[in-house]
Amino acid sequence: MGPLIAPVLLVPIGDRWLIESRATFEADMTQQPGSSSFRGQVLKSIDYLQVDYIANPYVTVSVGRFLTPFGIFNERLYPIWIRNLQTDPLILPIGTGPSQASTGAMLRGGFRATSKFNINYAAYFSALSTVTLSNVTPLNSDRLAGARVGIFIPNARLEIGGSFEHLLQDERSNSFGFHGGWQPPALPLEFRGEYQRSARGSGYWFEPSYRLSQVPFWQYAMRRTQLVARMQQYFVGRLPSDSLPPVNTRQFEFGVNYYFRDGLRAVSSYGRQFSELGNKNIWTVGLTYRFAFPLGHGGDN
């Protein structure tokens, strides 16, 4: 059993500034022998703590500790109340590292390039950090520089893009990746996927999901039900990694999610992992609940 709480703090200052942070408290609870109680250690982490300055419609400057914008999963799909399947893609640590965060500065933004499509981008530099608040709260990051560029076509609801990153320490290697997402406007269907490659490994994941809102029976329940699948494959690189699988790995998952209402849903999935270390099943069952409340006088105006 693994309860997880991930509070997000947002503090707007004036019209252009925003301080934002997300922490994670995760417990891995196991039942004690001869007892009905569950005990375990609580892992704490500060996922990001950054100050944003919206300089103009095209550029936002962020400084502090931020989620490394390599690919789309880490930045946009990682929160447990957003992701369709609760497991991480195997290739997530490529480009984002073990802490999935960088410490430094970033320029980012999105703007309308033509009447047909928007461009979004992020360019960042991260300094080496070995800061550890305690044995369970690391704030480490690598020294690196990188960028991500994407094109979003609103009418087709299609986004494609690419990421590049250069490690400025150790083996000074490059990583690159491509990402895509498509929601056909006429169907409650969505496709997402990423391909990433680095000296420590490469691989891809592809995730289709389908809301059953067009099924003609049991409509109240069906339109709240989502089917999701994810296929992924990972290939070992020439350099070792602590956070990536040690051998070539394939994984398939299938899940069913039920949305009680916005912010509250039941999630379940079954997966099968195939590797030289042995095949195994991966089961997840859970509830995700997202809520928001003002800390100050964040009310009516």
Added chain:
Amino acid sequence: MKFKRNLLACLSLLILGGVLSAAGQEQAKVADSSVSSPGAETAPATASGSSKAIQKSSFSRFEGEKRYRANCGRCHMAPHKFPPRMMATIERHMRVRATITDEDVQFILRYMTE
């Protein structure tokens, strides 16, 4: 090494080109801003004025919903409405997180706080 430099140069040029391209369209966007600006709702009290105001309001709502579905609907369900000040903070957060355009943020914010 040369390959890395070329790749970085290409990425920089791509970003710069996009910024310049968008900046070039700034004038066209300014012409449309009467629709997206928060002050657009203060229409004249004449008959034709109020008719225009209703048209603008309908257009704004339609655009807001369309842009909500295109941008936010990729990860979020049907809109859950919060008080305006909270919504503005959430929109600012999502503008940074999901790199939503300034114009889209204006339409979505108005739609979500109507």
